[in-house]
Amino acid sequence: MNLVIVESPAKAKTIEGFLGKDFTVKSSFGHVRDLAKKELGIDKENGFEPTYVVMPDKKAVIKELQTLSKKAKAVWLATDEDREGEAISWHLAEVLKLDVNKAKRIVFHEITKSAIQKAIENPRTIDKNLVDAQQARRVLDRLVGFELSPVLWKKVKPSLSAGRVQSVTVRLIVEREKEIDVFEASSAYRVVAEFKLEDGSILKSELPKKLATKKDAHEFLNSCIGANYLIENLETSPSKKSPAPPFTTSTLQQEAARKLGYSVQQTMIVAQKLYESGKITYMRTDSLNLSETAIEGAKAEIIASYGNKYLNIRRYSTKSKGAQEAHEAIRPTDFSVHSVKGDNSEAKLYDLIWKRSIASQMSQAELEKTVATIGISTNSEKLKAQGEVLTFDGFIKVYTEGSDDDGEPDQSGMLPPLNIGQQLNLTELKGTERFTNHPPRYTEASLVKKLETLGIGRPSTYAPTISTVIKRGYVEKTDKEGVERNYVELKIESNKVLEKSLTEITGAERKKLFPTDIGIVVTDFLSENFERVMDYGFTAEVEKEFDSIAEGKKQWNEMIQMFYKPFNENVLTTLEESGRATGERLLGVDPKSGKNVYARIGRFGPMIQIGESTDEDKPAFATIRGGAKLGSVTLEEALEFFKLPKNLGEYKGKDVVIGVGRFGPYVRHNGKFVSLGKLDPLDIDMNTAQVLIDEAIEKAAKALIKSFEGRDDVQVLNGRFGPYIKVGKQNVKIPKDVKPEELTLEDCLKLAENAPAKKSFSRKKRS
């Protein structure tokens, strides 16, 4: 028997079918060993020697592989052909006690019978240089993460985290927000003219330049009163459009967000299912490459469905930084399968992947662009009308890539038939005030695109990185309501220029990434003290060094030493500096006490303070949570927070109190707390509070399965994970063979007593 080990179980299943019964194919489920989770695991005094342990959730996998490996005549390490894959093979060789210098290492780029058989005929040995490069990557990330995070615990707030990837990700979002803060919109006037032609069709045209002021626009319109309009020129020019390359992880995430509204995580979950059921190739990839077999498949499909004219075979090469190309691009495994049945989200994503892959091998689209120049008899300015006609659809027959910009829609339809010298009847001429937009906030997908361009993170980490920065409270994914804005419209009506003031809603945003106060404070602190790690080019620089290690030109631990020495000195000096990073801002003076009022980050989040920290009588503190942001809170708002908790009056015979606690703003009623989430506690009136309380009561009633007479501290409830018992503040799991409806009070108490004691949230007593 031969044992072949790959990384993914889905891949193992496919390959097993290609190899004879002499071969058993198993999967390692990714990495099997790592640095210990709770300790540094690196000997800094001895060449940064790492100590690896088998990951707890891989113990069973390793046990099985060990058993099989002992029985096997030969073990073939067939992990991915990249830095991480080479390291997995090395770790496997170590754990399975294979001779590292002799272990059979094989690689293949496409999963076909011939490719795999060819690989088996040409084994090589483990590339120790490549393994060293991975080790350097791993050790560097551990050192950065485990030395920087504790600095934040001391200088900002406990439990925070920092790392090569996540800290720069947050920085991108923080800096974009700062650009938006300082952005000032300017406006200019866009002039549009509409004509009605003899056949009844409408011709839309525009003044190519925008007019800077209302005065300019007014003068221009005024000069056009009573003018004649004439087509002076018609120009037609051909152009071509090429299809987008096949999907990588990053472009799939972007396009699924644009066209299907999926989050990057959703996209990956759905793609994983398609992969596991054998419908698509591997979904975590940075490669644009299609295998020859795949190209043949696409070719056959295009010829059969659209004809030879639509075929244009292309081979794409990857442009993104740090790409490792261990896999193919994301494509259907079988192009003759046009759609998949069953789950709707899978069907939609498959459709997108099929179309994109097929389109990438189709002909260019051919267009004809026509520009009509319209003269104005009273004015030397010219109007332009533009039209675009598709003369050959090519790949557009199947697929066009979505677009991110949400600016002015361009009318690129066909122009009606026109002749040079033709007179035109004006039906409308107006100048509208248009504004410049601030740079857009990142969406998940546009952030992934940016990270990929900078070479930061890998296909397998884009989605988890976004989850991490949100979970740590550095970033929020949320909507922003639009605001009303006034704008001016000038129009010629009955030979006069009329001015109208109109309003529009602008700036509404959905599912955008906003930095939190803590995200801003942490980013400012890290940028100030750890410039190198926070530099957008840092990853790209160290990647170059990892490449040198892989090529055998550099020792991995020498590279780490060069990085670590100054980095560690920096950590030590920063820790020694007194004071904390608080993002402190002076809001003004409290009219009552005459003392200064500050806003800053405390250990429990944003807060305001009246008086100096050095005052003999302690300063007064209040927490600001909810809608108010540290960067924007005003003195007036701040003083309101000192009036919390506030009693709004009685509802159903009990007091309704609004306050701010450790977990944010709340409404308290009848001993129960209802979280206000992101609502501003200062905005809550009695009516809103009542609605929230009623909702909470209703929700609690719905969840109740059973209660007991005389013991209202014992309840059987329906929770997120099914039914459970609540005894006082203790939650108890119900054994699988017990029906929750049939539980008696005695059962509940007994279960509660025998339940393992939950680790209580211990808070230090303070004097």
Next chain:
DNA sequence: CAGTGAGCGAGCTTCCGCTTGACTT
């Protein structure tokens, strides 16, 4: 849990990248 905040102190937190199910209160 529904208070606090500086610093003190026990003992906790934390990284990135490769892969899927077993498991939650």
